[in-house]
Amino acid sequence: MSSDDWLMLDFEISRLFDGAPVDEEQMFAGRLNEVTKMLRTVMERSRHVVLFGERGVGKTSLSNIFWRRYGKTLQSFVVARVQTGPQDDFSSLWIRALEELKSVATGSGKGDYVPIQTEFESLTPSQVRRELQKISPNALPVVIIDEYDKLGNRDAKILTANLIKELYDFSITTTVILVGVAENISELVEDHASTDRAIVQVPLNRMSEDELKEIIYQRVSQTPMKFTPDAILTIVILSRGLPFFTQVLSKHAALNAIEQRKLTVTNADVDAAMTRFINDTExxxxxxxxxxxxxxxxxxxxxxxxxxxxxxxxxxxxxxxxxxxxxxxxxxxxxxxxxxxxxxxxxxxxxxxxxxxxxxxxxxxxxxxxxxxxxxxxxxxxxxxxxxxxxxxxxxxxxxxxxxxxx
Ligand SMILES: Nc1ncnc2c1ncn2[C@@H]1O[C@H](COP(=O)(O)OP(=O)(O)O)[C@@H](O)[C@H]1O
Ligand SMILES: [Mg+2]
Structure with missing residues (x-):
């Protein structure tokens, strides 16, 4: 390989193991049960999802990906994603959600399906429900509210819970997915007992060793490189079920091998990766x-x-x-x-x-x-x-x- 080839490989590894939330289906490992559970809920069109777990276990990635699994056959998804901020109240959050739904629908040529109004000064749960009611039954609308734990405003939490209950009672076809860091659902959802029937809980745990191995195989197989079984095992055990570390350690180890012009990543490269990790860690x-x-x-x-x-x-x-x-x-x-x-x-x-x-x-x-x-x-x-x-x-x-x- 020429030095240009090695440099290209370096870029490729850095891109593949970038540690950002996953947004391409073929880069997403494991989580079959959770994917199925979430898809089933969306297809049933009556209940909503609360996805919760520790920071860094892959909540954002799962919510990005689950609906793409069968994306080819299910063309009608209209997925809006909004991030919650500490300043948000109910109106600001749900105005953004409506705007996002409309803009995603328009962007994918399904504008006719989503004839909703988004010009509001403020909103109540019933107003949101009435807008969502206008959406065509041909569409599969999904609103993902990520980092919902950041919502500081208690009224906003209560109103969002009321909205979910109202969507359920009126059999609205839009699925709401609340995503956040929490140990259990009551930490995330206000008065969840009253919304119990309307909600499907999806707790997300740390990944298994096999799932972490899959992350490495999946990504490295897109390059001419290989990891020895030893190197993979070391990385997986050090990661403690957290996929971010699997990616960062794999990246540093592979880059170390590339520096030495090797296509096989060994335990020695993983050792070097630990040094790099400690040096440029946050x-x-x-x-x-x-x-x-x-x-x-x-x-x-x-x-x-x-x-x-x-x-x-x-x-x-x-x-x-x-x-x-x-x-x-x-x-x-x-x-x-x-x-x-x-x-x-x-x-x-x-x-x-x-x-x-x-x-x-x-x-x-x-x-x-x-x-x-x-x-x-x-x-x-x-x-x-x-x-x-x-x-x-x-x-x-x-x-x-x-x-x-x-x-
Ligand atoms: N199923 C997965 N397959 C591969 N990588 C994953 C998977 N889930 C998460 N990751 C990786 O783990 C890290 C954290 O994921 P993220 O979705 O941001 O977690 P959370 O939202 O729970 O904090 C990211 O680097 C992401 O690329
Ligand atoms: Mg996240």
């Missing part, structure tokens, strides 16, 4: 890490935080203090008990520790998770980078399944 991670582990005393805050990041967790990212014992002992190379790091957990989930962890449940059933899920792979990669996990432990960690650290 300042926000670094600050949060420092805030959590800063101390005057000799305590092992960094080790504890790493152990938390490595602890076996459920697919929503929650772990218990007992799950931290194993990784903490492995890192400290000594048999440790909960008492050794209990106060660290308390610190991490308080103002003092920058609230890097959030706590759930009472004294007895307490569980923790990283407030920002993205912090978790960061902490692990940093731990490997600074030698907190020795070569041996790392090999074993990467060979074994997540969390089952040997001591």
């Amino acid at each position: 300042v926000s991670f670094r600050d949060a890490y420092r805030a959590a582990t800063r101390t005057n005393q000799k305590s092992n805050l960094q080790e504890s935080l790493l152990a938390c990041a490595l602890a076996k967790c459920d697919d929503e990212g929650f772990f218990k203090a007992t799950d931290v014992v194993e990784p903490y002992s492995a890192i400290m190379r000594d048999k440790k008990r909960i008492a050794h790091f209990e106060k660290h957990l308390r610190r991490f989930s308080s103002e003092d520790g920058g609230n890097v962890l959030v706590k759930r449940g009472g004294e007895r059933q307490q569980t923790f998770r990283f407030a920002d899920p993205m912090m978790q792979p960061y902490v692990i990669i940093r731990g490997i980078q600074t030698g907190m996990i020795d070569e041996m432990a790392k090999k074993l960690l990467l060979q074994k399944q997540q969390g089952e650290l040997p001591i």
Whole structure:
């Protein structure tokens, strides 16, 4: 290959693993059940969807893609997407949604299907319902309200819930999809008990290892490059179910291989990718890490935080203090008990520790998770980078399944 070819390959890898929300069907991995559930709801034309989960699990991507799965056969989708901002009230949000519906319909030659008015000073739920009622039954209108958790205005939340209920009661064919960061639906939807029948809940969890592998295969197969199975496994395990990290680590590893004029990406390239990642990572991670582990005393805050990041967790990212014992002992190379790091957990989930962890449940059933899920792979990669996990432990960690650290 000429140096121009290598440069082109470099660009191609950077484009393929760009870490932006997915908006092309062939770049979207896994999530079959969720895609089907959402499509079915839209096709039924009576109920609405609330899609929720941790930051970075792929909510925006799923809402971008699910309706394109059968896009060829279902030409009549008219999909409007709006982002919620902290300044929004009910009117500003829903005026934008109506404008977007109309403009998308017009842009795709379906303007006749969507003869709605968008010139409003302010809006009530019934007015929105009356406009949506005008849409032709030949169209499959969908309104996606992304980042709905950012909506600060409580009235706007109540009115949006009222709107959903009204759309349901009047059998309006437009499907509303509320998307947001939340642990459960009541965090996102005001008075959800009264809208219960009108809503299909789609919780989105972290991705499985197979789904993360699929992300790598799908993208790299569009280039002449290959990843060794080892390299793929390392990337997948480090990603902790978060597809963003799979993309960033794959990108850095592949770029490292390209620099050395190799078409096969190995574990050595993944090691180099970790260094690159730590070097050009967002300042926000670094600050949060420092805030959590800063101390005057000799305590092992960094080790504890790493152990938390490595602890076996459920697919929503929650772990218990007992799950931290194993990784903490492995890192400290000594048999440790909960008492050794209990106060660290308390610190991490308080103002003092920058609230890097959030706590759930009472004294007895307490569980923790990283407030920002993205912090978790960061902490692990940093731990490997600074030698907190020795070569041996790392090999074993990467060979074994997540969390089952040997001591
Ligand atoms: N199904 C998927 N296949 C491939 N990449 C994905 C998938 N879902 C998410 N991603 C990637 O994960 C990252 C976060 O996705 P995004 O949709 O923005 O998450 P959220 O909206 O939940 O914060 C992005 O880099 C995106 O490219
Ligand atoms: Mg999003």
